Amino acid sequence: MDSYIQMLADSDQDNPGLPPGQLGKYQGPWFSTQLTLSLTVGLASFLVFCWLRRYERFKVLYKPRTLLKGFSPHEVHDHKSFFGWILPTLKTSEFVVLQLVGLDAAVLLSFLRTGFYFFLTCSILAFAVLVPINYRDHGTSEGVPPPTNGTSSFLPSAISSTAPLVISTFKPHLKHGSTVYLFSHLAFTYIFTILALVFLNRNWKRYIPLRQLFSLELAQSIPARTVMVTSLPPHLRSERSLAEYFENIRLGEVDSSSRDRDARDSGCLAVESVVVTRAIGSMRELLERRTSALATLEKAWTKYLGNPVPVEGKKAVSGYDREAEVETILRGAVDAPDAGREEEEQTGRDPSSNGRLIDVDDDEQEDPEEDLEAQLLSRVKSAISTPGRKRPTLRPHWFAKKVDALDYYAEQFRRADEAVRKRRKGKFRPTGVAFVTFQTIASAQVAAQVVHYPSATEFHTELAPEPRDIHWFNLNLSASSVFIRQVLVILTLLILLSVWSVPVAALATLLSWETIQDVAPRLADLLGRSPRLRGFVQTTLPSLAMVAFNNVLPMFLEALSIFQGLPARSWIELSQLKKYHISLLFTTLFVFITTSTYTLLRDISESPAKVLDKLATTLPDSRNFFVSYVMLAGLAIMPLQLLELATVIPRLFYQMFLTSTPRDHAELNAPTSLNLGVVYPQALLIWTIGLTYSIITPLILPFATLYFGLAYLTYKYRFLFVFYRPYESRGQAWPLAYNRVGLGLLIFQVFMLGFFTVRKAFLLVVLMVPLLASTVYTIWRLYRTYVPLSRFVNLSQACEVANGTGADDIVKLRKGHPVTRSQTHLNRGRYGHKGEGVYAVAKNPHTDYSQPPLSEMYPGVLNTGGPARYGHPALFGALPEPWLPALAEPKETGAEVPQAVKDALLVVDLRRGWRNLKRAAKQGINLGGDNEGESSEGGRRRPRATSWGSMPSEEDPSRAWRGSESSAAPSPRREDLLSDEEDDLDEEDEHGNIPARYSSFFPHRPGHNIHFPPTPGNASETEDEG
Structure with missing residues (x-):
């Protein structure tokens, strides 16, 4: 005990074991300072939010989703008391979120819930077993010996000073690095690894049913039955020839002379419509x-x-x-x-x-x-x-x-x-990209997974993104252009990380105590007089600066992902997720190693074997910073997100200086969308940091638990009340997150391997090798097992749904999680075909919402839901008046x-x-109602639609849905699926409204004779750009 008190007193001595400029000593009451700051910011933000959300005038800021056209409130939306929203939000199941919001929201919440329970379990085990062992061996809660010159205890001074006395009453005096101490660390490395794999496997088992059943419930929607074809050979770059190709694929012996069309189509990939995209040129x-x-x-x-x-x-x-x-x-x-x-x-x-x-x-x-x-x-x-x-x-x-x-x-x-x-009205050259909509989801799944062409560089198929998801500017890029862009993006990313590491490393160096004494001795004297100010400067400021630097990165990474040439907005988000995660690991987890690059290089030149020892020594010395970082992210930043400052502040600026017209005000009230490429990397970083330091610093585990718990509450509220995501990525963020959680698990094990190497515990080093090998195999095995079902819908249930016999699973999904048909309008309405826009209708004297806002999907057209048949917005989008x-x-x-x-x-x-x-x-309309709907050809040159969902044929893509007599697809039992919703999602085919040029091709329409097979020798229906 005397040595421990002496350690606290000798806080001004140098630590010769640290590299020059290393931020290794956090002196002063940094823990209480950081905890006070985080709790103050978090509680203030939370209380202000609870107060503001009750007022109607702030509804457009904190409940914009509830103002959308067609919104129907669920019971979770009915609570207006100060704290009354918390329990209903937490009690709302993820299946309800799945039906109200969508799959991407449910998958993210499932991941956050998994992180909460995992770190909660690790916290209980660590504080029940590991922390007493650490106190028994070192007199501190940490898993490493405390430095002889720094304040290293994470607990308040009263606890940190009395706990060793309590434990010392029944412990024998053991020397540092005892067998019990080291083997407990090995045991908990195994335990935490096994727990992580178990929780990951459980999340996979929850994710797969969500992914499959959500897709089966929307099996009749056009995106679920559409395949995107790229690198089309020239002779197939027409709607007719491409439809003939797929319909010529016979999957069984079928009598071609049969007059029963259902019998003929049962043996082929029956096509409903085909759209070959066009090069729009100057449009x-x-x-x-x-x-x-x-x-x-x-x-x-x-x-x-x-x-x-x-x-x-x-x-x-x-x-x-x-x-x-x-x-x-x-x-x-x-x-x-x-x-x-x-x-x-x-x-x-x-x-x-x-x-x-x-x-x-x-x-x-x-x-x-x-x-x-x-x-x-x-x-x-x-x-x-x-x-x-x-x-x-x-x-x-x-x-x-x-x-x-x-x-x-x-x-x-x-x-x-x-x-x-x-x-x-002119002619446009066809490109090598097409969208083929089949009559059943089973046909689309088969067409997307097979190899269609003998040439490896031509005719590639994959499940098509949703129409609103397509990034039309990147859709028609050539393969060589995409490859060059990818190379440039990689080089730019490396340069960006190299440049970004300079200010971050300089910040870490300048905020270390040794550097402050050398560079600014007067500031060092001032900080020395105030322990709290000293702890704030050395611990809180680095974490604040790191958060600020990390929040700027996504803007650059999103621009890089767009430039990369990905044809879907959700794919751009997933690419940004990968880049942002790597950037966070580099700038946050390894930033303190970069501050001692010279020392590392010198050690490598002297003895390469010292590299692992240096890493294992440097990382523990940064434990205080990472506890501070996780504490700030969980207790302060997460509640602060409820205030939506990233939306409110720019909104105030636009409202004061840049908003004047009714259109400006309508677009200003539109709800925001969550970027998954920003949310997942931040949570993955906390997971990696929390697991890496779980044994060395067990106190980081409760703060990681709080982070995931508060993130779950925050994002669930924002999904239910704030965000509107106009498209789905089919939950593809989870497989990427799983791989990165596995990477964090391997970083944790490599770190513990180096820790045992430094302690000269070679037996434990040998015992770590099987754990590393088995972890790599298990991560790979789980991914190979589940990833096919994450990308595709199983053919068994797809065929059952197509035949109307597979609705039992969907009924089970809804059972126990009752959601009315109207409450799912915002979710399922995204797959409708009426073209009606979904936009805010908040009461505002400056706008009457007579038009939808301009679309974010493509500039210059209205946000009317996107072209239902994958027609290019430049050719078919509704034009604003x-x-x-x-x-x-x-x-x-x-x-x-x-x-x-x-x-x-x-x-x-x-x-x-x-x-x-x-x-x-x-127009020849009988006002008496006898011949309603009849019109002559002498109508207005520019008829103005009474509803933005029923634009003239010149501005709409083809509106031939599966409800037409020629392309009706079998559907599940209506009594089970409540498929009266189909009336909302689909419209009857209107042959007269089909544009004359570049519309969807329907092979089963009267007058469309099929001629097989299409060959390169036959003239394709291509038209040069006029």
Whole structure:
């Protein structure tokens, strides 16, 4: 006991055993300082969150998922008390999360729960057995002898000073490195390894049923039955020839003369539709130009009228009808002369220099009803009254006459819009990528797993990503381009890690006590007077700085993953997961080795055998830092994530400076999505650190347990209330996480092997070899056993579901976890085909959500759910129309509405009624309802859809679903699967709405005769880009 007290007193002596500049001595009450800081930040964040989430005005920040279109609350969403959300969130099973949110969320929560129970079990065993043995041998809770000059006890001073006294009453005096001490470390190395493998195996067994049953439940969805084909040979780069190829694959003896189509299709891979992607050429630039012109136009109107448009007070605007203005923008000013465009073509002069801009459609000009409407409504534009504000003007060019700014921007938009629509009607060259949708999920699974072509570089198949998951810019890259990109990404990553290690290593060196004394002696004197400040600088600041550095890395790594050329957004996330995990291991776990690189090189030159000893000596010396790091990550950073500061702070900036139009406000309220490539590496790092130091520093285990427990609660809440993930990766993050947990397990064993080598316990070193070998084999064996079922759906159940006899397992999945059909709308609605967008509808005076926000999948098109048939968004995506500010709602003061407001509303109603009546008469619609739905071919040139889910055929991909008479696929029993949901997910085939060019090919449609086989000699239906 006296030697222990003397050790605490001799804290200013140098430690000759440490490398120069090594952060090895954490002096002062660093543990209590770090614990106080972490608890303060964590509790404050948690309480502030519990307070804010109760208010309706903060719902868009902390409950945006509940504001999505079609959201139906579950019982977990009904609790609004201060702490009332905690228990319901924890009690919500992962099967409920699977049905409400999706597979990726359930898999992540399962991994976090596994980590919690694993570290909880290790904590109980370590503190029940290992910690008393350490106290018995060293008088401290740690698994290594304490340094003779540093404060190394992790426990509060009262415990650390009294515990040795209690244990010393019944322990004999043993020398350091006793047999019991070393063998206990070996035993716990075996125990922790076996526990880790058991928990990993249990998680695999939970993951596989989730993966299989989730896929079987969506077996009739288009993504589940679609295969992506890459590197197509030239003679198969047409929809018909590719469909003929798959349908010619006979899996059994079938009479080709049979008239029963079901009998014929039972022996082949029956194809429902085929889409060969096209090289869009200049479409991207045209869409960007159109989007830019649209944004400029909307901002000009917002600046002119305000948002919302005032209808009361001194600034009240009268005579404004938003729909009429949008119609005028789309069609052009019909009251202007008809010679503007001809003058521009003949003289090259801009017609805007002569006055009002025009865009007259000849067909519409010849219609007498259009002329009548123009005459009746021509005065409305000039009738807009804005007190104190004139209609804006501008000079299109230097020294040009001023023209009306709104008309000028409208003309620019019309030209860009016309260029896009005209280019969409052109010809586009087919590429080597295609999407083939089969009639059953079983056919898709077979087609994705077989080798189709004798050439190894052609005709590769794999399960297709979901339409919203596709990164269209990377889809058509050539194999050589992808290879060059991958090489450049690897080189860039190595350079990035090398550069990144410089400031991190410098930070670790500058924050070591020896360096502070050398570089800043006055600062060292100041820190020496305050033990708490000294502990804060030497322990808390390094962990804070490391967290800050690690949070910056994902931005660079995501850019690298995108540049790598991966064709799916989920694949980009998984690639980012790999890169980020390697970066964290390098910059965090091994950063203290890099600070003594010179010493390591010198030891290697003198004696290569010292390298392992040096590693085993250096890593334990960094144990205090890693306890501090895990403590900060679990107790402070994880609760802080509940405040959504990464979303709130940028939102405030955008709202104050960059948000003005209704579209801007609508996009600002859209919910965020969780990036799995950032979440998993951080949890894997804590797992690796906690396991590596579990025996050397058992106190790290409770903090690792708290990290995984708080992460489970935090992410489950965010999945249920905050995040909306528009696509699924089919749970493919777990196999990657499993491999990296196995890597962490091997790092732990290698570290313990070096530890025993330093202690000269060669018998224990020999006993570690079988553990290493068996661990490698077990990790490999588990991966080989389970990974096929993680990538594909088993053919047995897939065929049963296709035949309508395999719904029992799906019923069992739902049994005990009741979720209504409406509550799964946000999850299952992602696989629907109506094209309806899912976006926030939070009450906001600055937007009325009349349109979906712009899509993140592809710029320039609306977020209407993505093309259901894998049509390219540039060719088939719904185009946004001008979104002008809406009228402000009159204040409810109880007074009579002003007559000016009544007149404005009356004018709007009359205009809408006239427009609807004229449109109905022109399209040949019987208003009496006798021939509803019939229309003539003389409809409007640009029909405006009443719902964003039913756009014109020019803007939609093919909408032929499996409900059609020619491509109906067998489905499970409806009474078991509650497949009335199919009415929500699928629409009846509409042959008349199929685009004339580059739509899905349906081989079983009338008039599509199959000719076998397609050969390179036959002309393929390719069209050159026009």
